[in-house]
Amino acid sequence: GAVVSQHPSRVICKSGTSVKIECRSLDFQATTMFWYRQFPKKSLMLMATSNEGSKATYEQGVEKDKFLINHASLTLSTLTVTSAHPEDSSFYICSAREISGLPYEQYFGPGTRLTVT
Amino acid sequence: QQQVKQSPQSLIVQKGGISIINCAYENTAFDYFPWYQQFPGKGPALLIAIRPDVSEKKEGRFTISFNKSAKQFSLHIMDSQPGDSATYFCAAGASGSARQLTFGSGTQLTVLP
Numbered sequence: 001g002a003v004v005s006q007h008p009s010r011v012i013c014k015s016g017t018s019v020k021i022e023c024r025s026l027d028f029q030a031t032t033m034f035w036y037r038q039f040p041k042k043s044l045m046l047m048a049t050s051n052e053g054s055k056a057t058y059e060q061g062v063e064k065d066k067f068l069i070n071h072a073s074l075t076l077s078t079l080t081v082t083s084a085h086p087e088d089s090s091f092y093i094c095s096a097r098e099i100s101g102l103p104y105e106q107y108f109g110p111g112t113r114l115t116v117t
Numbered sequence: 118q119q120q121v122k123q124s125p126q127s128l129i130v131q132k133g134g135i136s137i138i139n140c141a142y143e144n145t146a147f148d149y150f151p152w153y154q155q156f157p158g159k160g161p162a163l164l165i166a167i168r169p170d171v172s173e174k175k176e177g178r179f180t181i182s183f184n185k186s187a188k189q190f191s192l193h194i195m196d197s198q199p200g201d202s203a204t205y206f207c208a209a210g211a212s213g214s215a216r217q218l219t220f221g222s223g224t225q226l227t228v229l230p
Binding site: 106 | 151166204206210221222223
C-alpha cells in the first residue's frame with residue numbers, strides 16, 4: 001500500500017531556532033501534499049496544501065512566513081517552522097495524494113512531535 | 118468555514134458490543150465521506166469511505182450509514198474489540214481543485230475487555 005514517511009518523528013528545539021520536517025511518499029508519486037497540525041485530543045487542522053513545483057496555498061490564519069512549505073519533487077515536501085516559539089509546539093502531520101489515485105484519497109504520515117522549549 | 122460535527126466526544130463499549138459514532142454536515146457540496154482511525158502518536162489511517170449515491174457501505178466489521186436528506190452519516194463497529202480502542206475522525210470532501218478534507222472533532226473509543 002501507499003506509504004508516507006515523516007522525519008523526524010520527534011524534535012525538541014530552542015525558542016528562536018528553525019526546524020525542518022520532511023514528508024516523503026515512499027512508493028508513489030504525489031502531486032499534492034497537505035500539512036496538518038493537531039493539538040492534544042483535538043482534530044486535524046489543515047495548514048496548507050502544496051502542489052509539486054508551485055507555491056503552497058495556506059489556510060486562513062496560517063502565517064506563510066512562519067511555516068515555509070516546499071514541494072520540490074513528486075515525492076518530497078518540507079515544512080520549516082521558522083523562529084519557533086513554545087506556542088508552535090504541536091503534532092504536525094502530512095498527507096499525500098497519489099497522481100493516479102482516487103481524487104480524495106489521502107495517505108497520512110506518522111506525524112512529527114515538535115516541542116519548542 | 119465548512120464544518121463537520123461529530124459526536125460523541127468519547128465512547129466506552131464492552132468487548133463484543135456495537136460502537137456507533139455520528140457525524141453531521143451542512144455543506145451540500147460535500148460528496149465524499151471517509152472515516153479515519155488514529156492511534157496515539159500516529160497519523161490517521163483510512164478505515165472506510167462512502168459517496169452520497171449509496172446509503173450504506175460495509176467492510177468487515179465496519180459499516181457506514183449515510184442519510185443524504187438529513188445530512189448525516191455514521192460509523193458502526195460491530196463486535197468491537199479492545200484493539201479498536203483509538204480516536205476516530207469523520208471527514209468530508211467537496212469537489213474542487215484541491216479536494217481538501219474537513220475533519221470532525223474526533224471520538225475517543227475505548228473498548229473494555
